[in-house]
Amino acid sequence: MPARLVPDSPAIASASPSLASSPLLGKSLDELTEWVTAQGQPKYRGKQLHQWIYERYARSLSDITVFSKAWRAEIADVPIGRSQLHFRSVSPDGTVKYLLKLTDGHIIEAVGIPTAKRLTVCVSSQVGCPMACDFCATGKGGFLRNLETHEIVDQVLTVQDDFGRRVSNIVFMGMGEPLLNSKNVVKAVRSLNQDIGIGQRSITVSTVGIPGQIRRLAEEHLQVTLAVSLHASNQALRETLIPSARKYPFTDLIEECYEYVNITGRRVTFEYILLAGLNDLPHHATELAEMVGGFQSHVNLIPYNPISEVDYQRPSDAQIQAFVHELEKRHVAVSVRYSRGLEKDAACGQLRAQKLAS
Template sequence: MTLLTSTETIRSTPLLGQSLAKLTEWVQQQDQPSYRGKQLHEWIYQKGARSLLDISVFPKQWRSELAGVEIGRSTLHYRSPAPDGTVKYLLRLSDGQIIETVGIPTENRLTVCVSSQVGCPMACDFCATGKGGFIRNLKTHEIVDQVLTVQEDFGQRVSNIVFMGMGEPLLNTDHVLSAVRCLNQDVGIGQRLITISTVGIPGRIRRLAEQQLQATLAVSLHASNQYVREQLIPSAQQYPLEALLEECRDYVRLTGRRVTFEYIVLAGLNDQPEHAIELANHLRGFQSHVNLIPYNPIQEVDYKRPSPRQIQAFVAALKAEHIAVSVRRSRGLAADAACGQLRASGLQPAAH
């Protein structure tokens, strides 16, 4: 991340996303004592300051001189709670773009599903985000802001983060990696509690492995063969299934960490026991885990959600092949906040 140096850069680069060391150097450049850096860091990451004017421990004169410096927080555009406690947020960015993030509470944790792009260029056929096209990558502060927003709204610390919102994280690798480090070192979330999801971009999984993060890699497979995968994921035409799996094997060799394979189960398309056996043949001897996701409906396509009995038959077929498998419970369906349902819709602003 580029260090803030000149006055012009200071006023155009948000402070959110900067480390304690960089914030300390920045306040010293403003002829302030170094301890102001720790104060600034605390107010941004722990106390949720949205403006330098909020930081009451700073001298009033200095705050007024820095009136044009942005911390980099978004504006809450819409808040949609679901009966299961999940909350979907539409956040308005500084350029007016809208993104979605989701807070998912359980008994012992609070997970945030974060977006990495405005829209998504991958155009997966079952996904609402892909139907809306791609606008731009999110910056580091725009990713971190989502976590702080959920944390503040729930009034409790976020424990887990999944990069499974809008966008393809590995098409925005630099800012995603920067955000992971910030969330780990500055917000205080363990890397092992962070999951980065991807449909597979040639060469990017190896690059992620070289970072030696402790985060979990989740690969959106969604099919047991190349033919069906191309139906669901257009980019799969340029990235054969075997090539993707070989890169995943490299990831395991380089990191010693297993790969989670996400598999959206679509009735009548990829949900038969023979599909499970075909999938198992790809993964046998692989340090991996399969996460089955029953399809969550969207308006644009007529895919169907498989029955619980069909899901259990798929699970049984994988277990018979000694493949580790679990079924993800869909959260936020009533608020269109479940996996595959996120889109930046033009809803009315939230009441304040």
């Protein structure tokens, strides 16, 4: 039977330190096959190892009973790379928030968002976030480090195992700025696609915009959806909400988005959190339409999800619809996303590594 949501088994000291290895999670079938043959095992062990890691959710090599006891003892110190479940809370709408404890003791968040037809996982790419966006809880806690590839992939396996159903969609909209950890995020995308079987077009990578990094992502020739967090219709307003915008002019960001479309043929989604009285007025919609119109793009409006540190307000339904109308009459593709998990601080902009009342 597959292992369930339990902490990693403690590592057993090995008599052969030379066998110590980086975590196996995140490695491809070819890489795992190369690894097992380097240990003197037949090639077919690579496929068995791949199945037990990605399909049976093994948390320790000791779990893999198709391996001989002697070999399991020999490789017992090699980590698969699974996290520990630290805390789990469920919202009334069925959204599940997970606090996961990494091997160095740091805590990250992942969120499972189910519907009748889909299971979406919101994954983190960093421990904390250095971007310090004023409306976001994650940025209030500071930044500690980037996540490794296996720590990203683990979040998806955790949710898939817990729900007992396949994950269909991934959004890199959890803790952190993905394009400040591009190397591991790209590796994770490839693993999620090739090893777990999630289509790249069902994966969204969100960014507030890092100079040059959108272009670099385009050059990876992935088929993911790029979501750019604008949250403002002009440079001055954006700087008040996103401190990093001072080093990345609005026009330069939009130009890089144009390049992304030209290189990949994929449209760009622009995320826009609506803050009552601040960025949700008709003239803001007009400015936004002028900036993002004219190429393959889509505006995703997100009514503000409250956090305790600031007193921004969520706009009324009438204000939201008025903003939508202003964009639509200027032929901008637009939709409104009402975040799930609001009651358990699991919604967009609310993620932070702390326990909540169950």
